[in-house]
Amino acid sequence: MEDQTILQEMLQILKSLERRMGSLENSIDSLVKRMDSLENRMDSLENRMGSMEKRMDSLENRMDSLENRMDSLENRMDSLERRLDSVEHSLETVQKDIRSMKQDIETLDTRQRAMSSTLETVTNRNISIIAENHIELNKKLYQILETENDVVLYKITTNRHTDLLDNLEQRVAALESAKEERYPA
Numbered sequence: 001m002e003d004q005t006i007l008q009e010m011l012q013i014l015k016s017l018e019r020r021m022g023s024l025e026n027s028i029d030s031l032v033k034r035m036d037s038l039e040n041r042m043d044s045l046e047n048r049m050g051s052m053e054k055r056m057d058s059l060e061n062r063m064d065s066l067e068n069r070m071d072s073l074e075n076r077m078d079s080l081e082r083r084l085d086s087v088e089h090s091l092e093t094v095q096k097d098i099r100s101m102k103q104d105i106e107t108l109d110t111r112q113r114a115m116s117s118t119l120e121t122v123t124n125r126n127i128s129i130i131a132e133n134h135i136e137l138n139k140k141l142y143q144i145l146e147t148e149n150d151v152v153l154y155k156i157t158t159n160r161h162t163d164l165l166d167n168l169e170q171r172v173a174a175l176e177s178a179k180e181e182r183y184p185a
Contacts, residue, residue, distance in 0.1 A: 006111060007154055010112075011157065014108075017161060020101075024097070027094075028171065034083070035179075035182070101165060102165065105161065
């Protein structure tokens with residue numbers, strides 16, 4: 001009974017991790033879209049600055065307007081810097097969460113191994129009991145088969161979540177690499 005409770009808790013933890021990973025993927029997609037928008041805005045600003053160099057003759061008449069626009073650009077750049085800082089902090093938080101999930105999965109794997117070892121021990125004892133009482137043999141065999149089916153299902157679920165975590169790590173690494181390429185230190 002205690003093993004089933006542990007297995008149920010493990011299943012609930014894994015489902016929770018899956019939901020959190022989905023939420024994390026949505027957040028990362030949103031951040032990528034925002035970064036693309038910022039890049040487009042920066043390209044637009046570069047084009048405007050090139051145009052301003054061609055219009056140097058009219059610069060004296062537009063000086064006040066240009067100063068205001070420059071202040072606005074500085075504010076926007078400050079805002080972009082704050083947003084980038086926020087993104088970096090979010091990525092650090094995500095990395096910490098992933099490390100925590102890995103530790104949880106390792107703990108679950110250790111528990112699963114302990115349960116497998118216990119099942120083997122119980123099975124060996126039951127074989128000697130079965131030799132003494134054929135009816136008890138059928139009951140115990142049925143119980144063991146049910147438990148082994150549950151273990152197989154949990155192994156499959158654990159493998160699936162491991163793959164999902166690996167994919168998530170690759171995406172985070174790709175984002176970090178893209179960030180370093182776009183905004184070298």
